[in-house]
Amino acid sequence: MQKLDEYLGFLYGILCFVSALLQYNDPDPMLWIVIYSCATILSIAFALNKIHPILLALTAAISFFGFFYMYPEKFEGFEIGAGDIKNIEEAREAFGLLIMAIMFIIFSFRAKKKLG
Numbered sequence: 001m002q003k004l005d006e007y008l009g010f011l012y013g014i015l016c017f018v019s020a021l022l023q024y025n026d027p028d029p030m031l032w033i034v035i036y037s038c039a040t041i042l043s044i045a046f047a048l049n050k051i052h053p054i055l056l057a058l059t060a061a062i063s064f065f066g067f068f069y070m071y072p073e074k075f076e077g078f079e080i081g082a083g084d085i086k087n088i089e090e091a092r093e094a095f096g097l098l099i100m101a102i103m104f105i106i107f108s109f110r111a112k113k114k115l116g
Helices: 002-025 029-047 053-070 085-115
Strands: none
Touching: 002 029, 002 085, 029 053, 029 085, 053 085
């Protein structure tokens, strides 16, 4: 199970790092670069077993709150041209945070099992 945690942590860390790099053309790039960079660091810390499950759970809770905060008034999908760009951008950001919340709650439970 330790190897699986390492793989999951490093894989998600790489995905978050790539996400941070892709934020250069976002309307608010620095916010999302910081968010995804922090997720990268926390994921790698999880992979190396160097983080407490409470910090992972707190990150999951904040990300979940962010999902509801960012969720658009009117969901129009994720594809540009399918609706109002503001709603699409908010939906993308919201669901990015939801994915983050899910991953960090999984990491939190897995890290808690290691503590015994």
